[in-house]
Amino acid sequence: MENPALERAVWIDIGRGHIKQGWPDLAKEYKPGEYATDYANFSDDIRAALSPAGSSWTLKRVVAHDKPHMDTGSYYNRELPIDGHDLRAGSSVKEPWNTDGEYVELHVPPSGHAVWKELHALQEKAAGTPVPYAENLKYWEGPAASQVYEIELEGGKKIADKWYLPGGKPQQFFDREQLKLLKAHGFISERKPSNFPDFDPAVGNIVPKDGPYLEVLPLNTAIPPATPRS
Numbered sequence: 001m002e003n004p005a006l007e008r009a010v011w012i013d014i015g016r017g018h019i020k021q022g023w024p025d026l027a028k029e030y031k032p033g034e035y036a037t038d039y040a041n042f043s044d045d046i047r048a049a050l051s052p053a054g055s056s057w058t059l060k061r062v063v064a065h066d067k068p069h070m071d072t073g074s075y076y077n078r079e080l081p082i083d084g085h086d087l088r089a090g091s092s093v094k095e096p097w098n099t100d101g102e103y104v105e106l107h108v109p110p111s112g113h114a115v116w117k118e119l120h121a122l123q124e125k126a127a128g129t130p131v132p133y134a135e136n137l138k139y140w141e142g143p144a145a146s147q148v149y150e151i152e153l154e155g156g157k158k159i160a161d162k163w164y165l166p167g168g169k170p171q172q173f174f175d176r177e178q179l180k181l182l183k184a185h186g187f188i189s190e191r192k193p194s195n196f197p198d199f200d201p202a203v204g205n206i207v208p209k210d211g212p213y214l215e216v217l218p219l220n221t222a223i224p225p226a227t228p229r230s
Contacts (some may be wrong), residue, residue, distance in 0.1 A: 001148070001164060002168055003145050004146065005040040005041070005043065005145040006043060007040075011039035012027070015027070018048045019126075020128075021127070021131060022131040022138050023138045024138070024140060024174065027039055028126070041092070041144065041145055041173075042140070042145055043144070043145045046141070047140070048140060049138075049172070050137060050139070053108065053113070054108065054109075058105045058106060059076040059106040059172060060080040060104075061075065061077070061103060061106065062077075062080070062100055062103045064098050064100065065204065066099070066204065067099075070098070071183060071188060071191070072176060072179040074176050075171055076171065077091065077170070083196045083198050084199055084208070087196075089167075091144045092144045092165040094147060100194055101193070101201075102192060103192055106174075106187065106189075107187045107189070109135075115181060115185045118181055120134075122181065123138070126177075139174045140172070141171070141172050143167065144171050145167050146164050147164060148161065149164060149165075
């Protein structure tokens with residue numbers, strides 16, 4: 001595949017020092033004995049990034065039209081995808097994860113805003129150690145890993161399909177608890193229509209212009225064909 005997923009051992013080597021400095025842990029223990037695997041949604045060229053207070057950029061996050069909780073999800077792009085195909089193929093976003101329709105924007109708080117002290121407290125809590133105070137948003141940036149579809153066999157066993165999404169588009173990952181705080185302070189915008197030309201409101205999902213590349217079914221039953229149509 002074009003963009004193989006980052007392996008856990010590689011992530012641990014990359015992330016160990018940065019996590020103690022306030023960057024998100026892509027393999028954090030979210031329940032006793034259960035660990036996140038967000039590192040596997042990145043390919044090898046991942047890097048720790050930060051944006052200081054008052055930075056003028058805005059990041060974009062495509063959200064499903066019918067899932068309000070997605071406003072504080074962790075993944076962003078520097079630019080809005082041009083259409084649903086760009087979202088699916090470039091960012092490796094499978095149909096059940098995001099049906100599109102809308103997007104939100106993330107803004108960096110200005111210098112001196114009260115939210116910085118609250119964000120710092122969350123960083124120290126997550127790091128489990130004192131973190132030097134700095135008015136910076138800390139996040140991970142790198143190419144989206146390719147995502148392989150799976151076929152569920154009788155009995156519940158899953159095997160890899162021949163179909164996959166290539167990925168490769170740069171993405172940014174933020175700590176979700178920090179994003180909830182930023183939204184509460186107004187630094188995540190209200191939803192706006194994505195206006196993707198291949199989003200079909202009647203279907204409530206992305207449908208490629210040349211006809212369904214994937215069969216459009218209810219999300220709990222949608223399974224792509226084993227190979228794409230030529």
